[in-house]
Amino acid sequence: MDIATTADKIKRGDRRSLARAITLVESTRAQDRAAAADLLAHLGTENQALRIGLSGTPGVGKSTFIERFGMMLTGQGMRVAVLAVDPSSTRSGGSILGDKTRMDLLSRDPNAFIRPSPSQTQLGGVARRTREAIALCEAANFDIVLVETVGVGQSETAVAEMSDLFLLLLAPAGGDELQGVKRGIMETCDMILVNKADGDLKLQAMRTCADYSSALHLMRKRPQDPDDFPKAVAVSALEDDGIGAAWDEMQTLAAWRKDSGIWDARRTQQSRFWFHEEVRAGLLSQLTSDSAVKAQLRMLEDDVTAGKIRPAHAAETLISKFFARSG
């Protein structure tokens, strides 16, 4: 792959080049990593899309929502990229978009680009790869980059840390606790969308929406929120209802953050966050790349969990050994 030519093609909107470049950043081979870094440096950072993170458990209607939302945006003349973060090592049945056929219309729209998540991934790598894929889509002049996650483990936090707006898609609650939102997520989410506000579930969706609104209001106001945010709104992806109103809310929030300087501050903070994360991950990967040290790490972990040695002492032992070997 000629880097300069590929960079040029991506900037001019060539979809095959974009797809190949995403495959390149997904690779863990050292040679590919170097080429990916080179390509990203060539592309620069001038173009910036609106980065929207979307989390929701399987069955909540994510694919249908993204299809409707995406079609609405392309209908307004925007170019939309959809990326998926799926930290599970093997793809589970109904989990995520992997399958483009679940977004049939959007996948055939020339102004949309859908990239399924690759199988067999590790979380650390997922975060870096997804951030690099976002950068590629921005270089390719997409207006909106939508990153979806199933919200397992730390993937929600990771996606929130790479989004300008982070949305949570929920189904109407069947009862008191039947489909409660995971608590930590309330800290990071900017808007709750209660889907399936249609047919028999409509009233229930409205009530769920009111419940989450009150819950959100009970919580401490964050500096990144104007009055009334974060808020919960009801939508029906199935009947294409309320999605325009939800988009209006997103734009209101985005405009407020841009005016108040919070937008830029957030991106700066996110870059710093990922830099420190990458340094930590890089150091740890150096440590575990030494098989003798890695074996000792496992032994010490067993001793720690068995209460035979204290965590701090075990860590000091391990690190001394590592630097004695690498020094």
Add this chain to the structure above:
Amino acid sequence: MDIATTADKIKRGDRRSLARAITLVESTRAQDRAAAADLLAHLGTENQALRIGLSGTPGVGKSTFIERFGMMLTGQGMRVAVLAVDPSSTRSGGSILGDKTRMDLLSRDPNAFIRPSPSQTQLGGVARRTREAIALCEAANFDIVLVETVGVGQSETAVAEMSDLFLLLLAPAGGDELQGVKRGIMETCDMILVNKADGDLKLQAMRTCADYSSALHLMRKRPQDPDDFPKAVAVSALEDDGIGAAWDEMQTLAAWRKDSGIWDARRTQQSRFWFHEEVRAGLLSQLTSDSAVKAQLRMLEDDVTAGKIRPAHAAETLISKFFARSG
């Protein structure tokens, strides 16, 4: 300090030896670190207290609550240690117990031990030091170790990760959002105590309590909670009302977790967590102990936040430099 003798004195309940040992684990000097490790190894891990974490913002009545709660426990024949985690670098006026006079009765109780938090601390060190102070108090046969924090930044998470039960003390809310709970904390807290349920504020405290109960019920059930938990209860530290009932709830929860095996699983998970944290922190401290590498870290961070270089690339650059120098 003779380690074996000191260990022996601590086990026999000598308060001065305990106090000096805590000063030792607070020290960052290499020689003291080695002595502290030696002492902790001598003391073993046989005795385990009930570790209660308590978070609450200044003004919520933490000192009064701890005084009443502590006196009740010592009145029942228990020995109670109170430790403070204050990650702020300089002590702020009304922040925390630093001042033993705020817990006048408890500080004079022979079955209680109050250790103010030292000034000038860094968070990483705070967590290790506090865990080691807990270990010292356990070796000294305290039944309850209460760790309080003002809940600034990550200190709440750190305290939650070293507690068997983690409590949040709140004041009655004055209005919709006036004193909302920080969202992330709902993920980790086992019980909310709404203080100041007395005089003019009594009704308001009851309402706040009901509000938080509903909010907690809207959220997803955690495997570490029996039915009805986490719950919100109203107390008055001032009038010494409801504290016995709150203690009953804590005991119910503790007993359930012990029976279900969650208690042990949680301690094992916490040890593993702190081991990995210590390894990460240790690696990072090796990196920043090289002044040339540290200077480059700062430069690269500036470039990252200015958008001149991507986080992953900057991290790779830094780590290569570090291992080239240390290798």
